[in-house]
Amino acid sequence: xxxxxxxxxxxxxxxxxxxxxxxxxxxxxxxxxxxxxxxxxxxxxxxxxxxxxxxxxxxxxxxxxxxxxxxxxxxxxxxxxxxxxxxxxxxxxxxxxxxxxxxxxxxxxxxxxxxxxxxxxxxxxxxxxxxxxxxxxxxxxxxxxxxxxxxxxxxxxxxxxxxxx
Amino acid sequence: xxxxxxxxxxxxxxxxxxxxxxxxxxxxxxxxxxxxxxxxxxxxxxxxxxxxxxxxxxxxxxxxxxxxxxxxxxxxxxxxxxxxxxxxxxxxxxxxxxxxxxxxxxxxxxxxxxxxxxxxxxxxxxxxxxxxxxxxxxxxxxxxxxxxxxxxxxxxxxxxxxxxxxxxxxxxxxxxxxxxxxxxxxxxxxxxxxxx
Numbered sequence: 001x002x003x004x005x006x007x008x009x010x011x012x013x014x015x016x017x018x019x020x021x022x023x024x025x026x027x028x029x030x031x032x033x034x035x036x037x038x039x040x041x042x043x044x045x046x047x048x049x050x051x052x053x054x055x056x057x058x059x060x061x062x063x064x065x066x067x068x069x070x071x072x073x074x075x076x077x078x079x080x081x082x083x084x085x086x087x088x089x090x091x092x093x094x095x096x097x098x099x100x101x102x103x104x105x106x107x108x109x110x111x112x113x114x115x116x117x118x119x120x121x122x123x124x125x126x127x128x129x130x131x132x133x134x135x136x137x138x139x140x141x142x143x144x145x146x147x148x149x150x151x152x153x154x155x156x157x158x159x160x161x162x163x164x165x
Numbered sequence: 166x167x168x169x170x171x172x173x174x175x176x177x178x179x180x181x182x183x184x185x186x187x188x189x190x191x192x193x194x195x196x197x198x199x200x201x202x203x204x205x206x207x208x209x210x211x212x213x214x215x216x217x218x219x220x221x222x223x224x225x226x227x228x229x230x231x232x233x234x235x236x237x238x239x240x241x242x243x244x245x246x247x248x249x250x251x252x253x254x255x256x257x258x259x260x261x262x263x264x265x266x267x268x269x270x271x272x273x274x275x276x277x278x279x280x281x282x283x284x285x286x287x288x289x290x291x292x293x294x295x296x297x298x299x300x301x302x303x304x305x306x307x308x309x310x311x312x313x314x315x316x317x318x319x320x321x322x323x324x325x326x327x328x329x330x331x332x333x334x335x336x337x338x339x340x341x342x343x344x345x346x347x348x349x350x351x352x353x354x355x356x357x358x359x360x361x
Contacts, residue, residue, distance in 0.1 A: 005224060005225060005228070008225065008228040008229065008232065008274060009224075009228045011228075011232055012228045012231040012232045012235065014229070014233075015232060015235035015236060015239065016195075016235055018235075018239055019235050019238055019239055022239075026235075026238040026239055027235075027238070029237075029238040030231075030232075030234040030235035030236075030237065030238030030239070031231065031234060031235075032234070033233070033234035033237055033238065033281070034230035034231045034232075034233060034234030034235070035172065035230070035234075036176065036234075037230045037233065037234065037277060037280060037281075038226070038230045039172070039173050039176040039177075040176050040179055040180050040182070041180075041277075042226075043180045043185050044185050044188060045219075045222075045226070045273075046219060047185060047188040047189040047191075047192050047294065048188045048192075049215050049218060049219055049222075050212070050215050051188050051191040051192035051195055051196075052194040052195065052215075053211045053212070053215035053218070054192065054195035054196045054198070054199045054208075054211050055191075057194050057199050057203060057210070057211045058195065058198060058199055058202065058203070060251065068313055074234055077217060079359035089361055090271075091306060091309075091310045094312040095310045095311075095315070096181070096314070098314065098315060099314040099315060101239055102315060102319070103179070108319060108322065111315070111319070112319075112322065112323050112326065114224070115311075115315075115323060116323070116330075117299050117326060119300040120297060120300050120301065127188075128272075129272050129276040130276065131184070132184050132188065133276050133277075133280050134276070134279060134280065134283065134345075135345065135346075136345070137343060137344070137345040137347070138283075138292070138346070139287070140343060140345070141289055141293065141338050141343050141345045142292075142293050142334075142338065142345075143342050144261060144337070144338075144341055145293050145297075145334040145335070145337040145338040145341065146293070146297055146330075147335045149297070149301075149327075149330050149333070149334060152326075152333075153301075153323070153326045153327055153330065156252050156326035157225050157323065157326050158228055160322060160325065160326060161322070
């Protein structure tokens with residue numbers, strides 16, 4: 001039982017209390033909408049989780065690490081941004097890898113680009129949640145909108161460090 | 166009980182729609198590849214991890230759909246549309262990004278919330294700003310992952326350069342001439358209690 005799980009259940013309880021106190025059917029409507037979502041999404045979530053698990057097994061973790069190790073300026077930022085897209089896993093794997101690379105001498109702008117890229121493009125999140133829940137058209141619009149953010153963040157971090165130093 | 170069965174039965178065609186079979190196909194294909202390339206042990210390990218992940222996700226999923234449904238019931242749709250709709254300008258994008266920042270829980274919570282926001286008629290720019298705010302600036306992830314793993318200095322720098330990005334992404338999304346929700350059965354689909 002993690003803190004975040006307790007928090008989100010407390011939030012749900014508080015909202016249920018608020019809805020119930022209005023005595024206008026808000027509680028019933030809210031629960032019905034939630035149940036509607038659950039029934040629609042659960043089957044897709046189960047098969048997507050299974051697919052992501054198998055694909056994660058098939059992609060070797062060490063291959064990703066080799067390309068990110070170098071502290072190599074603009075090219076490094078680009079490689080790091082690209083590598084962030086390739087991590088089909090949650091924060092456990094991503095931040096472990098980022099921390100290891102960081103301590104091994106990878107540059108700060110490169111790691112900013114890497115984390116930004118993984119944050120907006122994490123493959124498992126797209127396949128498990130975004131595509132099944134919001135559809136490919138939304139994915140296209142969002143993907144185009146955030147395409148350059150990892151590079152912008154990486155170069156901005158580099159610029160800030162230049163000014164500070 | 167009969168009501169619950171009918172409620173579920175009415176939604177089965179969509180629950181087991183094309184997307185379900187697409188991912189079921191991918192799961193079978195990648196599971197087969199896993200079995201052949203990496204062996205039965207790796208296959209069983211992956212399957213066991215998937216099961217564990219699903220079990221740990223379920224309580225979060227239940228809480229997330231409850232929160233999304235209740236927020237939708239409490240906040241009138243017209244108000245949400247006015248706050249985050251197409252005419253909401255940069256202020257609407259900033260508000261959406263801030264909502265993403267403070268959304269607790271993992272991706273299931275935020276994506277459930279996004280489905281709810283979409284069904285409430287908010288514009289694509291605000292939805293992209295919300296998703297980007299959650300992904301880049303999420304307070305919970307920063308506290309749990311960024312600071313412990315990368316250190317406070319790195320985290321502060323990353324936060325500072327990322328702060329304007331959700332609004333930038335939202336503006337771009339509004340400029341892209343693709344309607345992401347056209348022809349979606351979900352967006353037109355029956356929403357319980359919307360008759361009032």
